[in-house]
Amino acid sequence: MLHCMDKTLAILVWGTVAALGAAAVGTVAVHRGEPINALWLVVAATCCYALGYRFYSKFIAAKILALDGLRATPAERLENGRDFLVTNKWVVFGHHFAAIAGPGPLVGPVLAAQFGYLPGTMWVLAGAVFAGCVQDFVILLFSVRRDGKSLTEMAKDEIGPVGGFVAYAAVISILIILLGVAALIVVNALKASPWGTFTIAMTMPIALLMGVYLRRIRPGKVLEVSALGFVLVLAAIWGGQYVSQNAALARMFTFSAPTLAILIIVYGFAASALPVWLLLAPRDYLSTFVKLGTIALLAVGIVALHPTLHMPALTRFVDGTGPVFAGKIFPFAFITIACGAISGFHALISSGTTPKLIARETETRMVGYGAMMCESAVAVMAIIAACVMQPGIYFAINSPAGIVGQAPAAAAATISSWGFPVTAADMQALAHAVGEQTLYNRTGGAPAFAVGMAHIFSHSLGGETLMALWYHFAIMFEALFILTILDAGTRVARFMVQDALGHVWKPLGRTSWYPSILATSALIVAAWGYFLWQGVKDPLGGINSLWPLFGISNQLLATVALCVATTIIIKMHRAEYAAVTLVPLAWLVAVTFTASWQKMFDPNPRIGFLAQAQALAAGPATGATSRLIFNNRLDAAVTGVLVVMVTLVLVESGRQWWGILSGSKEARVKESPFVRTRLVEEEL
Amino acid sequence: MKRVRGRIRDFAVVALAALREIFDEAAYARFLSRAGKASSNEAYAAFQREFEEAKLRRPKCC
Numbered sequence: 001m002l003h004c005m006d007k008t009l010a011i012l013v014w015g016t017v018a019a020l021g022a023a024a025v026g027t028v029a030v031h032r033g034e035p036i037n038a039l040w041l042v043v044a045a046t047c048c049y050a051l052g053y054r055f056y057s058k059f060i061a062a063k064i065l066a067l068d069g070l071r072a073t074p075a076e077r078l079e080n081g082r083d084f085l086v087t088n089k090w091v092v093f094g095h096h097f098a099a100i101a102g103p104g105p106l107v108g109p110v111l112a113a114q115f116g117y118l119p120g121t122m123w124v125l126a127g128a129v130f131a132g133c134v135q136d137f138v139i140l141l142f143s144v145r146r147d148g149k150s151l152t153e154m155a156k157d158e159i160g161p162v163g164g165f166v167a168y169a170a171v172i173s174i175l176i177i178l179l180g181v182a183a184l185i186v187v188n189a190l191k192a193s194p195w196g197t198f199t200i201a202m203t204m205p206i207a208l209l210m211g212v213y214l215r216r217i218r219p220g221k222v223l224e225v226s227a228l229g230f231v232l233v234l235a236a237i238w239g240g241q242y243v244s245q246n247a248a249l250a251r252m253f254t255f256s257a258p259t260l261a262i263l264i265i266v267y268g269f270a271a272s273a274l275p276v277w278l279l280l281a282p283r284d285y286l287s288t289f290v291k292l293g294t295i296a297l298l299a300v301g302i303v304a305l306h307p308t309l310h311m312p313a314l315t316r317f318v319d320g321t322g323p324v325f326a327g328k329i330f331p332f333a334f335i336t337i338a339c340g341a342i343s344g345f346h347a348l349i350s351s352g353t354t355p356k357l358i359a360r361e362t363e364t365r366m367v368g369y370g371a372m373m374c375e376s377a378v379a380v381m382a383i384i385a386a387c388v389m390q391p392g393i394y395f396a397i398n399s400p401a402g403i404v405g406q407a408p409a410a411a412a413a414t415i416s417s418w419g420f421p422v423t424a425a426d427m428q429a430l431a432h433a434v435g436e437q438t439l440y441n442r443t444g445g446a447p448a449f450a451v452g453m454a455h456i457f458s459h460s461l462g463g464e465t466l467m468a469l470w471y472h473f474a475i476m477f478e479a480l481f482i483l484t485i486l487d488a489g490t491r492v493a494r495f496m497v498q499d500a501l502g503h504v505w506k507p508l509g510r511t512s513w514y515p516s517i518l519a520t521s522a523l524i525v526a527a528w529g530y531f532l533w534q535g536v537k538d539p540l541g542g543i544n545s546l547w548p549l550f551g552i553s554n555q556l557l558a559t560v561a562l563c564v565a566t567t568i569i570i571k572m573h574r575a576e577y578a579a580v581t582l583v584p585l586a587w588l589v590a591v592t593f594t595a596s597w598q599k600m601f602d603p604n605p606r607i608g609f610l611a612q613a614q615a616l617a618a619g620p621a622t623g624a625t626s627r628l629i630f631n632n633r634l635d636a637a638v639t640g641v642l643v644v645m646v647t648l649v650l651v652e653s654g655r656q657w658w659g660i661l662s663g664s665k666e667a668r669v670k671e672s673p674f675v676r677t678r679l680v681e682e683e684l
Numbered sequence: 685m686k687r688v689r690g691r692i693r694d695f696a697v698v699a700l701a702a703l704r705e706i707f708d709e710a711a712y713a714r715f716l717s718r719a720g721k722a723s724s725n726e727a728y729a730a731f732q733r734e735f736e737e738a739k740l741r742r743p744k745c746c
Contacts, residue, residue: 089702
């Protein structure tokens with residue numbers, strides 16, 4: 001009787017959630033004309049995530065993966081107090097979320113908002129529930145069943161050596177392109193911004209002070225020193241206001257884009273080559289503190305303010321003529337928004353530290369599927385932050401000077417002619433309110449996100465007078481976030497190159513041998529520094545051409561991860577459910593191949609690399625022409641290599657699937673043997 | 685009321701444990717107990733030598 005009542009209540013509750021979700025998604029999808037409230041997006045997202053977690057992830061856990069709470073995990077079997085450690089599930093969840101949440105889900109959705117709020121929102125919700133969360137969940141579980149093996153090792157074991165090699169090559173490509181994109185976003189956020197530059201510059205001595213405090217004064221008290229660093233960073237943000245208002249100081253901290261690029265390249269090299277404890281580790285801790293706090297604060301601000309979205313559901317730029325980046329919704333909205341919907345990079349983390357901490361197989365659902373849902377929620381917040389602005393202001397900030405012109409009046413007239421009214425006076429007032437000299441042509445997504453975030457914060461926490469402070473807090477937050485990816489990513493890439501070069505000549509593989517450290521750091525910094533320099537110098541390139549390359553390479557890695565997952569599912573004799581990973585895989589292949597083709601061969605010079613090279617060759621020759629032509633041809637070649645890699649993995653995986661399904665190959669998964677857990681009766 | 689207070693305390697304990705894990709304080713405590721050392725400049729330097737390289741090999745997402 002009681003069971004029956006519980007069931008009725010569950011049906012009632014979940015029926016209500018489904019109805020509410022359908023109403024919210026329906027409103028977001030079909031509403032046109034009058035602006036809608038951002039709470040519709042919040043409700044749609046909450047209901048979709050709740051339903052996806054309760055039903056879809058449970059279906060995957062029960063029917064495909066058959067999660068077994070009695071099976072000992074590597075954290076229990078191989079516990080060594082270091083990498084392998086039985087850990088409380090919420091602690092693992094926090095650890096995993098802190099590792100997967102980067103600037104990607106913030107910047108990508110802001111750029112894709114040029115199509116309107118609808119495409120980005122739908123892709124983030126559907127992509128996360130049916131693709132991104134599924135990928136993270138299944139890869140985490142498969143790694144747990146293989147002693148915490150990495151994606152590269154699983155690809156080699158389950159698909160073959162080609163899969164393993166391609167996964168390695170994809171990781172290196174993504175890292176280099178990601179680092180170039182990240183550095184360019186920082187340059188665009190800080191150029192002609194003495195306040196932002198001062199605040200970010202101050203984080204370096206603060207980090208050095210934290211490093212010395214942690215090492216010499218209060219060893220190991222990381223939370224304490226992070227709190228201290230956080231207070232000092234807030235003081236640096238406050239102090240930036242005085243720098244921007246003092247003519248001499250403002251001049252000292254105002255840099256051009258090429259100068260900032262050189263400074264960032266030097267910083268990347270220093271962070272990779274200097275002792276970890278001095279600069280990298282304290283900046284990492286500081287960034288984590290700021291990241292988790294700001295995301296929580298933004299969520300509270302959005303719910304408290306529940307602002308109106310001024311951006312239309314769909315803009316005229318769905319036809320591919322957008323000023324922020326050229327190209328139609330398909331495939332470019334799905335390439336530009338990667339991390340908020342599906343990110344191959346997450347598969348590296350799901351097969352990195354996290355599987356070595358999981359206490360029970362049953363917890364992989366909450367950690368793998370659940371943490372990605374939270375990351376997707378961050379992307380929804382970014383969409384809201386971009387779309388609460390008046391569209392004219394959004395386009396004035398995000399459009400490059402090459403499209404709308406340098407002069408404020410001309411830019412405002414061009415943007416107004418698209419049907420998004422904005423005046424030079426509006427832009428001047430906004431720039432003044434946030435303490436900037438100008439907000440025109442601040443491409444890359446970060447400044448637009450900062451304006452949106454400052455709008456939400458200042459209206460819910462502190463009023464208009466604090467707009468400038470919140471704006472620079474947001475700029476500092478993003479730049480700190482991105483610089484952490486830049487320095488840690490350069491170091492990770494350095495280790496990977498050292499590992500590979502160690503096979504050629506042993507001393508190069510020694511991570512503490514200084515000649516090797518300097519040589520490999522220089523190699524990695526030169527690789528991403530090249531893309532950064534190209535983006536700074538090329539008025540038609542920059543973020544427009546680099547972000548799709550990043551999206552393509554990131555989703556190539558997701559393709560590898562989904563190929564591994566599908567192969568294992570087929571080997572587990574669950575071929576009837578293989579669509580769970582096969583459908584997202586097919587979608588990613590369609591998106592990646594179409595985007596790659598268009599980036600290489602589209603006749604529009606704003607989209608196709610080769611067309612742009614041709615247009616440059618046909619135009620008047622300047623000192624930079626030959627270099628720009630070379631850059632475009634190189635971009636086309638990199639894209640071509642990525643496509644070949646996707647094709648190789650697909651062919652190798654297809655051969656495996658065909659062999660198993662036709663009976664010519666034995667379906668044998670390479671799992672660790674079953675060992676019964678001893679933790680079942682114990683409390684963690 | 686007592687139950688609510690208990691829940692809040694449990695939440696605070698888990699939140700603090702998650703922060704200590706994310707910020708590596710828990711890893712340092714485990715290192716000290718494994719090595720049988722008290723916290724000191726030298727012990728923290730030894731912990732960082734053992735731990736940091738492995739930590740910095742971990743990828744971070746975009």
